[in-house]
Amino acid sequence: MEGRTARTVVAWVPDFPVIAGGGTDGEPVAVVDRDVVVACSAAARADGVRRRMRLRSAQACSAHLRVVERDLAVEMRAFERVVGHLEATVMPRLEVIRPGLLAAPARGPARYWGGEPNLLGRLADAIAELDLPARAGIADGVFTAALAARRGQIVPVGGDAAWLAPFPVGVLGVARLAELLNRLGIRTVGDFARLPADRVSARFGAEGLAAHRTARGEQPRPLAVRMSSDEHTVTHRFEPAETRLEATAFAVKALADRLHDRLAAAGAVAARLEASVDLADGRRLARVFRHEGRLSSLAVTERVRGVLQAWTETGVMGDGPERGIAALTLRPEQLTQDAGRQSALFDDRHTPEEIERAAARVQALLGHRAVVRMETGGGRAPADRVRLVPFGDVADAHREADGPWPGRLPAPFPATTFPEQVPAELTDTGGRTVAVAGRLALSAAPALVTVRGYGRAQVTGWAGPWPVLERWWDREGGRRIARMQVTTADGRAWLLVIEQGRWWAEAHYG
Structure with missing residues (x-):
């Protein structure tokens, strides 16, 4: 089993941004990025300062707090000394997750050093040679290994989900999701992992689904599809x-x-x-x-x-x-x-992460379809050619936009397409409903058109009707309809459809 399962080792230097900024555990220090605390010393934590706390709140907790603006380049420069030392003494290939935290495949180094426990001890000793505190952990996934490093533990093979189960949902790192789950009575990672994946996707969107995969001990991003780099x-x-x-x-x-x-x-x-x-x-x-x-x-x-x-x-x-x-x-x-991220919905001032969090929050409060994006699809009717896809979902690819679609309405296209057809009436001068014969002949010249919610108007011109026979081979889903374009005296133009003797408005042009 060990030979078939990928294992990950993570080494962690606690409070490394504080160390890189010149702070010590003996003084209250907070490293701040855009007025938010990203790291703090042990003395600052003793005063009540916590990560993700606003600067003003942190200063209220600790009267003598020293504030250091974060400089990521300085942190990387300081951490490079650690990375280089580990590459030379413990293992040759490392991945820097962030300054103070690194990961590597554990299988080869563990065999070289005589097992996973020996590998953890060697990592801690190598970092201690640089007079830095260190902890390490091993698990199947990076997230679980990083959490295990805080405790200096080795998670059994295949045991990531069981090991994560007792932790509070806050460890998943999605603050808004954790807040909502707690309100719903779901307080542990295990409780969250037991929820059906489809329900999680529908309720919490892409961000919630990624956290759910992590809670179940799976990789947050599927690795089934590989492409050349x-x-x-x-x-x-x-x-x-x-x-x-x-x-x-x-x-x-x-x-x-x-x-x-x-x-x-x-x-x-x-x-x-x-x-x-x-x-x-x-x-x-x-x-x-x-x-x-x-x-x-x-x-x-x-x-x-x-x-x-x-x-x-x-x-x-x-x-x-x-x-x-x-x-x-x-x-x-x-x-x-890239199945879990969306392009910017609004403008370039917002990062994709901010947009994802905001969209997921709205979806969590109002439902999965509360935030949608438009996708161009194929179809004969105008409503078929534009589909609203919930944020975080991938649009179906079975309806190609290029067709062919016999009977498709040509340009110019309507300005407004109704999500559902609106009841309408098309009558002649005598008030009788205009009918369409089998050979597409009108029973009389249209005189008045009435659309629910838009009132009645005099017809000034029309084009059509055009026949559309959809799914003729399907007794249940087949449709035989005809479409007409009608202009009215109030300046509007309508796209009407007649089906089984009833008129409907599909869209209007202005």
């Missing part, structure tokens, strides 16, 4: 070799933008991102970051810049005549279909 790799070459950090950081930002554009165009997301530099002296240096579709171009730039600065300060980059960076490459790894 080489075609999405981006490279920038410097001629001559670049020695200035600022110029290199500018190139990283441009590369990250290109990479994200390529992945978005391919509908893909990368689990990991490798940043590598080819040096002028022929050497190659690389660092792997955990991505999972959550790192913006700026976040990638800050991480790579911090690593490059650390390599420069420690002399890894070299200082001889043949120094500098000849090429910079970003390579996405473990690509999968």
Whole structure:
């Protein structure tokens, strides 16, 4: 079983942003990003300061709190010393999740060091050699291993779900979801995991479904579909070799933008991102970051810049005549279909994460179909060609927009299409209903049209009728209808349909 199950080891340096910012456990320190506490020292926690707390609230809890603005590049530069030491002494390939937290496949290193318990001990000892506190954990998934690292535990093979079950739902990291689940009486991860997945998707949307997969001990993003990463790799070459950090950081930002554009165009997301530099002296240096579709171009730039600065300060980059960076490459790894994220619904001022949280919150309060997006589909009627898909769902692909669709209404298309057909009447000058014969001949010239909710108006012109025979082979679902376009004296134009002798309004043109 162990040979077939992927295992993950996670090493954690507690309060690393505080350490990188020059703080110690003996003084109350809070690392703040946009007025929100992202890390705090033990002394600050003793005063009541907590992560995700607003700065003003934190200062109210601790009168002598020292506030440090977060600098991710500085944290990456400081953490690179830890990563480099572990690569040289414990295991060769690591993934940086964030400064202070890293992960790696556990199977190979565990065999080398004589088992998973020995691997945990070796990791902790190696980090302690740098005078830093450390904890480590092993589990099947990254999330469970990171949680196990806080306790220094090893989760049995296949036991992620059972191990997570007693934890409160707040550990899943989705604050609004946890708040709502608590109101519903679902207070533990195990209770949440026992809910049917389809019900979770309908009630809580994409964000809730991802948390549900985590609660069940599954990978939050399915890995069934893999695509080549080489075609999405981006490279920038410097001629001559670049020695200035600022110029290199500018190139990283441009590369990250290109990479994200390529992945978005391919509908893909990368689990990991490798940043590598080819040096002028022929050497190659690389660092792997955990991505999972959550790192913006700026976040990638800050991480790579911090690593490059650390390599420069420690002399890894070299200082001889043949120094500098000849090429910079970003390579996405473990690509999968991006099935859990949506494009921006409103404008570029909001990040996708903010939009997802807001949409999921509305769906949780008002229902799964409370937030929808439009998808163009195929069909003969105008209403068939535009479908509203709930946020977080993937539209069905069985109705191709290009057709062919015999009998489809040609352009110009209606300005407004009714979700359901509105009852209507089309009468002649004598007040009799206008009928359509089998050979599409009108029983009389239309004189008046009445649409429920819009009143009655005089007909000034018409076109049609046009026959439509849908699903003629299906006795239950077949339809035989005719459509007409009618203009009226009040300036409106209607798309009418007659079925089994009754008139309906499908849409209007203005």
